[in-house]
Amino acid sequence: MSTMNEVFQGYAKRLAVLQQSNNPFARGVAWVENELVPLHEARIPLMDQGFQHSDLTYDVPAVWDGRFFRLDDHLDRLQKSCAKMRLRFPIPREQIKQTLVDMVAQSGIQDAFVEIIVTRGMQGVRECVVNKTSPSALKNNLYMFIQPYVWVMPPEMQLTGGDAIVARTVRRTPPGSHDPTIKNLQWGDLTRGLIEASDRGATYSFLTDGDANITEGSGFNIMFVKDRVIYTADRGVLEGITRKSAFDAARANGIEIRVEVVPVSLAYDCDECLMVTTAGGVMPITTLDGQPVKDGKLGPVTKAIWDEYWAMHWRDEFSFAIDYSVGQNGQVKKTPGAHVNGFVNGVDYKANGVVNSVSEVTVS
Numbered sequence: 414m415s416t417m418n419e420v421f422q423g424y425a426k427r428l429a430v431l432q433q434s435n436n437p438f439a440r441g442v443a444w445v446e447n448e449l450v451p452l453h454e455a456r457i458p459l460m461d462q463g464f465q466h467s468d469l470t471y472d473v474p475a476v477w478d479g480r481f482f483r484l485d486d487h488l489d490r491l492q493k494s495c496a497k498m499r500l501r502f503p504i505p506r507e508q509i510k511q512t513l514v515d516m517v518a519q520s521g522i523q524d525a526f527v528e529i530i531v532t533r534g535m536q537g538v539r540e541c542v543v544n545k546t547s548p549s550a551l552k553n554n555l556y557m558f559i560q561p562y563v564w565v566m567p568p569e570m571q572l573t574g575g576d577a578i579v580a581r582t583v584r585r586t587p588p589g590s591h592d593p594t595i596k597n598l599q600w601g602d603l604t605r606g607l608i609e610a611s612d613r614g615a616t617y618s619f620l621t622d623g624d625a626n627i628t629e630g631s632g633f634n635i636m637f638v639k640d641r642v643i644y645t646a647d648r649g650v651l652e653g654i655t656r657k658s659a660f661d662a663a664r665a666n667g668i669e670i671r672v673e674v675v676p677v678s679l680a681y682d683c684d685e686c687l688m689v690t691t692a693g694g695v696m697p698i699t700t701l702d703g704q705p706v707k708d709g710k711l712g713p714v715t716k717a718i719w720d721e722y723w724a725m726h727w728r729d730e731f732s733f734a735i736d737y738s739v740g741q742n743g744q745v746k747k748t749p750g751a752h753v754n755g756f757v758n759g760v761d762y763k764a765n766g767v768v769n770s771v772s773e774v775t776v777s
Contacts, residue, residue, distance in 0.1 A: 420723045421568045423478065427523045431561060438520035441560035444512060449519070452558055461554055463532030467599050470494040474654075475562065475691045476517050476525035480732040482725075484510065486654050491529060494595040499548045500531050503555045516559050518739035524562035526692055531555055565632060566688070566696035570616075571719075574699025574711055577617035577630075577688075579680055580606045585620040585628040585649050593629075594652050603631040617688065617698065619680065622649050627675040630688060633696070635675075638685035638714045642669045655689040655722075658731075662695075662721035668714055685712035695719040 431439055441452025463469035472494070474487040488506060495501055502509060509529065517525055532554045541548045566575050583605040591599060606618030619635055620628050628649035629635055634656040636645045643663055645656065663670050680686065686698040686706045697715045699706050725731045 416720060417572060424524060424562075424568070427478065428561070431522060434521055436519075436521050438516075439522065439561075441522075441558060442516050442520045443556070443558040444516060445556055449516065452560055455558065457556060458535065460535055461532050462534060462537045463530065463554065463556075463598075466533075466537065467597065468498075468533040468537065469530055470498055470500065470595050470597060471528060471530040472596055473691050474513075474527045474529075476522065476527065476559075476735065477562075477723075477726045477732070479523045479737065480726060480734050481514065481517070482732045483654055483658065484513070484733075486657070487529075490596070490652070490654065491531070495531055497592060497595055500533065500553050501549070502531065503553050509555070509557070513557060513559070514735055515739060516557070517735050518737050520559055521737060522559060522561055523737075525559050526561070526563040527557075527559050529555075529557050563692040565690050565693040566617075571693075571696060574697040574706075574709075575617055575688075576615045576700035576703075577619055577686075577698045578610050578613050578615045578702050579627075579677055580609050580618045580620050582609050583620065585622050587623065588649055593650055596651055600631065607631050614703075615700075621677055625677045627677055627680055632692065633688040633690035636687050636689065637675065637679050637683040638687075638712060639679065639683050641684075641714060642671060643714070644671050644673065644675050644679060644683075646675045647672045648674070653689060655691050655694065658722055658725060659687075659689045659695060659718055662718045662725065663714075665721050666714075666717045668717070683707070685715050687715050687718070695722050 437451045438449075443450055443452045443455035445455050445457065457464060459465075470491065472487045472491040474484050475482055488510065492502070492506070513527060513529070517527070533548075534552045534554045536551050538548045538551075540546075541551065583602050586593075586599070586602045591597060602620060603618075606620050610616060610618040617630055617633075619630055622628050626646065626649075627635055627637075628646055629651065634645060634650060634653040636643050636656075636659065638644075643659075660670055680701060681704075684707050686701060688696040688698060690696070695715065695718050697711050697719075699709050699711065
């Protein structure tokens with residue numbers, strides 16, 4: 414089992430090394446139009462329908478301590494989302510997978526936030542309707558980028574737990590309007606929830622549906638614990654890969670899971686509350702609407718799931734190691750057909766700015 418001390422101390426050491434790197438990809442690297450560029454230099458076409466109308470789907474796997482975690486699960490979900498939207502991968506799945514691995518290796522980033530985006534492309538569905546052609550015939554676009562690991566809840570906050578509210582001024586977009594199982598960037602409701610949280614002096618916002626049931630928040634699933642049983646919503650939510658991992662962790666600890674309608678009343682009567690997402694893992698909430706959750710401390714179920722979740726990252730069943738010898742000493746392995754921008758005469762130059770980071774974590 415991995416403890417908070419071990420996980421956060423190891424991360425802080427790896428981050429310190431990354432911050433000293435002069436690799437131009439250490440701040441992040443993007444794959445755009447079959448070209449690799451430093452992330453801060455990446456651009457997308459203004460007429461891409463993903464930008465124009467959020468006509469896209471995406472997924473976010475992660476790399477932890479040099480190991481890709483559940484990448485195939487994320488690609489499976491992305492393919493299902495594409496099928497529902499009549500999109501398709503512009504290049505073969507295995508090429509996407511290998512390109513991502515190469516990008517991480519070339520960046521030297523040991524703990525990475527990875528995003529894969531598939532858009533409708535430069536032509537919209539409206540044109541297909543007018544011209545009586547199939548949306549499936551359009552040329553879709555693919556964008557990928559990698560950056561240092563992103564924390565929805567910073568490590569220092571995870572030590573004691575975060576604070577959230579149940580939103581009062583906004584409801585989750587209903588499934589009849591947009592399928593929540595398709596990961597999307599239509600964040601109007603989620604952003605309004607975040608603004609309300611800020612206005613009420615909190616950090617996170619839980620959105621309800623039109624029937625006063627808990628759904629999800631901005632990029633995370635929500636779980637409640639009552640009498641050592643986990644409750645999490647069965648509708649109006651993304652089928653999260655991190656939630657799936659939390660289920661695995663719960664089962665490993667003999668903890669019962671119920672995926673069902675979760676009334677908002679349970680949020681105020683639970684023993685423990687936690688949020689789960691790729692960008693931060695298992696994140697405890699100890700204050701809700703300004704009041705402590707139970708005794709206001711991290712509970713035993715949350716701790717057990719937290720420890721098991723991070724331990725899973727080093728197991729071959731769930732992850733695989735990346736060979737970082739690619740890109741060492743200025744020798745860059747190119748993706749087939751891709752142009753690598755950011756190296757001059759085979760030698761990397763120092764990019765402007767500093768590596769994205771969170772504050773260094775000191776764990777007692």
